[in-house]
Amino acid sequence: MANLKYIREDIQNIAEAIVAVLGIDVTIVDDDLTRVAGTGIYLEKIGEKISGYSAFNKCLIEQIEIIIDDPSCNDICNECSNSGDCKEFAEVCCPIISEGVTYGVIGLIAFTEEQAKVIKNNKDVLMNFLGKMADLISNKIKAQVKAYELELEKKKLETLVNGIDKAIVSIDVDGNIDKYNLKFKKVFNLENNINGKNIFKLLEFIKKPSRDNFKKEKSHSFNYKLDGYELKGIYNINEIILKKELKGYVIDFIDNKDAIKNYNKINKDYSITLENIIGNSSIINSVKKEALIASKSTSTVLITGESGTGKELFARAIHNHSNRCENPFVAVNCAAIPDNLLESELFGYEEGAFTGAKKGGKLGKFEIANKGTIFLDEIGDMSLHLQAKLLRVLQEKELNKIGAKSNKFIDVRIIAATNKDLEKMVLKGTFREDLYYRLNVIPISLPNLRQRKDDIPDLIDFMIKEYSRKLEKHVTGIDKNVLDVMLEYKWPGNIRELQNIIEYGVNMSIGEIITLDVIPNKLKNVELEEVLVQNDKIRTLEELEKAEIIKALHKYKDYKKDKELVAKALGISRATLYRKLEKYKIISK
Numbered sequence: 195m196a197n198l199k200y201i202r203e204d205i206q207n208i209a210e211a212i213v214a215v216l217g218i219d220v221t222i223v224d225d226d227l228t229r230v231a232g233t234g235i236y237l238e239k240i241g242e243k244i245s246g247y248s249a250f251n252k253c254l255i256e257q258i259e260i261i262i263d264d265p266s267c268n269d270i271c272n273e274c275s276n277s278g279d280c281k282e283f284a285e286v287c288c289p290i291i292s293e294g295v296t297y298g299v300i301g302l303i304a305f306t307e308e309q310a311k312v313i314k315n316n317k318d319v320l321m322n323f324l325g326k327m328a329d330l331i332s333n334k335i336k337a338q339v340k341a342y343e344l345e346l347e348k349k350k351l352e353t354l355v356n357g358i359d360k361a362i363v364s365i366d367v368d369g370n371i372d373k374y375n376l377k378f379k380k381v382f383n384l385e386n387n388i389n390g391k392n393i394f395k396l397l398e399f400i401k402k403p404s405r406d407n408f409k410k411e412k413s414h415s416f417n418y419k420l421d422g423y424e425l426k427g428i429y430n431i432n433e434i435i436l437k438k439e440l441k442g443y444v445i446d447f448i449d450n451k452d453a454i455k456n457y458n459k460i461n462k463d464y465s466i467t468l469e470n471i472i473g474n475s476s477i478i479n480s481v482k483k484e485a486l487i488a489s490k491s492t493s494t495v496l497i498t499g500e501s502g503t504g505k506e507l508f509a510r511a512i513h514n515h516s517n518r519c520e521n522p523f524v525a526v527n528c529a530a531i532p533d534n535l536l537e538s539e540l541f542g543y544e545e546g547a548f549t550g551a552k553k554g555g556k557l558g559k560f561e562i563a564n565k566g567t568i569f570l571d572e573i574g575d576m577s578l579h580l581q582a583k584l585l586r587v588l589q590e591k592e593l594n595k596i597g598a599k600s601n602k603f604i605d606v607r608i609i610a611a612t613n614k615d616l617e618k619m620v621l622k623g624t625f626r627e628d629l630y631y632r633l634n635v636i637p638i639s640l641p642n643l644r645q646r647k648d649d650i651p652d653l654i655d656f657m658i659k660e661y662s663r664k665l666e667k668h669v670t671g672i673d674k675n676v677l678d679v680m681l682e683y684k685w686p687g688n689i690r691e692l693q694n695i696i697e698y699g700v701n702m703s704i705g706e707i708i709t710l711d712v713i714p715n716k717l718k719n720v721e722l723e724e725v726l727v728q729n730d731k732i733r734t735l736e737e738l739e740k741a742e743i744i745k746a747l748h749k750y751k752d753y754k755k756d757k758e759l760v761a762k763a764l765g766i767s768r769a770t771l772y773r774k775l776e777k778y779k780i781i782s783k
């Protein structure tokens with residue numbers, strides 16, 4: 195990227211300074227033998243390619259200095275194509291070299307006898323002088339290369355900073371704006387020229403950093419309002435320190451909505467769609483169809499189903515299929531947050547709403563989910579007081595923030611979920627009937643795993659792959675016996691429980707196949723669980739015998755001589771015990 199033509203002005207000045215001192219004309223050519231500077235008759239020939247000047251060519255190629263003091267008997271001149279017409283009486287030329295690369299040639303040319311005499315009489319001095327001039331030019335080239343590299347770095351940084359999806363600005367120690375990216379101006383609706391303006395005046399919410407307390411004050415929440423435009427988020431300040439001296443700060447800003455969007459993007463269930471929810475049983479397929487229809491509507495959806503059946507997964511898929519998918523999906527677990535905090539979590543509050551309220555107020559989940567979807571999980575656990583507030587939001591589509599003077603319009607799609615029987619709760623008076631009907635516009639009932647046993651093999655396959663990858667194991671499948679056990683088991687914890695068992699199995703497996711020995715006993719002794727649960731049912735003697743055998747196996751499962759102890763407890767021989775295990779198809783370790 196270096197060429198003499200980029201510093202043409204500088205080298206022309208050098209050429210003219212030489213003529214002024216020596217009275218001999220100067221010409222400078224680049225590595226292409228194109229004249230880039232010249233004096234006397236060469237002034238008009240700048241830009242032309244020199245031809246036949248073989249001394250310059252030789253000087254350039256061989257990186258040597260050349261003096262011709264008598265062209266009539268000089269070998270180079272004799273070979274030169276221009277030898278008949280040459281008007282030169284003498285010449286001195288020197289290569290311009292920087293870091294081993296030749297960038298051109300500088301030469302002194304005598305067009306009169308007198309000038310030639312000066313050259314002849316001062317050969318060494320002139321050669322030395324010309325060498326110094328060539329060095330001067332090569333230093334200019336180095337500076338030009340540095341300036342180019344710096345400009346390139348600057349351009350790269352500018353492109354990088356503008357490509358970041360975050361507003362960024364740098365300021366000097368007094369707060370005067372130095373550099374910023376496009377997003378910074380866009381996010382704060384700022385006018386065109388903000389260079390040199392003071393950030394503490396422009397964005398009053400920014401606190402001037404104090405050096406003593408800098409670490410503690412690095413991050414703050416902010417609330418920015420300008421002509422009806424409002425923005426809330428977090429900003430971080432970082433120091434710019436050069437050679438131990440504070441030179442300024444870089445401030446970045448995260449809009450609360452952006453933060454949620456980004457969270458959603460990295461969350462594993464972000465991209466879940468109905469097609470990639472595992473399961474092909476007829477029951478789950480018809481639920482998927484209902485969910486697809488629900489995704490095209492804006493009405494409230496109520497998803498019911500036992501714990502771990504995939505209610506949140508379906509809620510996300512509905513959101514992702516809807517035309518709100520580019521906007522936030524905000525999940526709130528109503529049971530996990532104490533009632534007194536849930537209100538501010540959902541609806542937010544204004545600054546100064548109550549003692550202890552945060553400066554700048556707090557954004558509620560409903561505001562964050564604006565234009566998107568809010569997922570109210572475990573809605574059955576919401577207090578009656580909050581149920582009333584939620585009902586108002588649903589009816590009026592307006593939000594009344596704690597401490598706010600007026601209501602705010604919100605556009606949020608609600609998907610609620612519960613594993614409780616809301617109808618029963620309505621009858622008992624613990625859930626508002628009006629809210630129940632408002633929520634239950636599109637009901638979706640998720641089957642438990644017992645009702646979709648056909649899906650178990652696919653789910654197991656999917657989970658084995660997932661955990662093998664995560665845990666860096668090479669487990670590829672399960673033993674047929676394990677699958678039989680799993681198909682028999684009742685799965686009270688549904689898919690989440692299946693996930694736990696597979697994760698444990700993949701962890702514990704030594705080989706490629708998950709075998710019975712890494713499967714928890716509760717799965718193997720299905721009947722025992724039933725015996726303990728259904729003790730009021732009348733059973734056949736065979737059923738009773740089988741149950742007692744399982745009970746005994748369970749009791750002595752951790753003993754070394756378990757079969758012997760079981761047989762003894764049941765009052766039968768070991769051989770009879772084995773026969774009965776075979777008969778009742780009881781799997782035991």
Ligand SMILES: Nc1ncnc2c1ncn2[C@@H]1O[C@H](COP(=O)(O)OP(=O)(O)OP(=O)(O)O)[C@@H](O)[C@H]1O
Pocket residue numbers: 471472473499500501502503504505506507508571613653656689690693
């Ligand atoms: N069809 C499926 N394929 C694969 N994984 C699934 C499927 N359904 C659910 N899961 C996984 O099972 C776990 C439980 O699902 P999810 O949290 O959606 O259930 P839930 O009904 O909302 O549970 P809870 O009522 O306890 O909140 C999650 O890790 C989810 O990714």
